[in-house]
Amino acid sequence: MTTQPQPEPKTIHDLYTFYLSAVHITTPRTVTISLAIITMVYNAKAMKELPEVVIHFSDARRSLKCNKTQVESLWDLTGTDDCSKWAGVKITLSKAPTKGGKFTIKISKPE
Numbered sequence: 635m636t637t638q639p640q641p642e643p644k645t646i647h648d649l650y651t652f653y654l655s656a657v658h659i660t661t662p663r664t665v666t667i668s669l670a671i672i673t674m675v676y677n678a679k680a681m682k683e684l685p686e687v688v689i690h691f692s693d694a695r696r697s698l699k700c701n702k703t704q705v706e707s708l709w710d711l712t713g714t715d716d717c718s719k720w721a722g723v724k725i726t727l728s729k730a731p732t733k734g735g736k737f738t739i740k741i742s743k744p745e
Contacts, residue, residue, distance in 0.1 A: 647695060651688070654696040654727070656737035662728035664744045668692040670708075670717040675699055687717055698727070698739065707741040 643649045669690040674683040687700040689708075700708070709715050712723055730740035 652696045654694070654698045654739060656729050656739055658696065659727055659729040659739055662726050663694075664724055664726045665691040665694050667720050667723045667725065670720040672717060689720070701738070704739065704741050711741070711743055 641648075646652075667689055671688055671690075672685050673688050675686040675688065676682070677684045677686075687705050687708075689698040689700060691697070698704070705717075708717070708720060708723075708725070711725060712720050714720075724744050726742045726744045728740045728742065729737050732738050
C-alpha cells in the first residue's frame with residue numbers, strides 16, 4: 635500500500651487549528667459555516683481527547699470548538715442535529731457573559 639505525499643505546510647494554519655474564543659469577538663460578526671464536523675480534540679480538564687463539534691468558516695481563519703449550548707443553538711437555527719448539513723448556514727457570533735462572570739461566544743441568527 636502506497637501513501638500519497640502530503641503537501642508541504644506553508645503557514646501555521648496548514649499545521650494547526652486555531653480556535654475562536656470570546657476574546658476574539660469584539661463586535662458581533664456574521665460568518666458562513668464551510669464545514670461542521672465531530673472530531674477528537676484534546677481536553678485539558680479531562681487530560682484526554684474527547685469528541686467535539688468543530689465549526690470551520692469560509693470567512694474566518696479560526697474555527698469554533700463548540701460547547702453544548704452552542705451546538706443546541708446551531709441545532710435550533712438549522713433545524714437538524716446532523717452537523718454535516720450545516721455547511722452554507724450564516725450565523726452571527728457575539729460575546730456574551732456566562733453565569734460565572736466569564737465570557738463565551740453566543741451563536742444567533744443574523745439580523
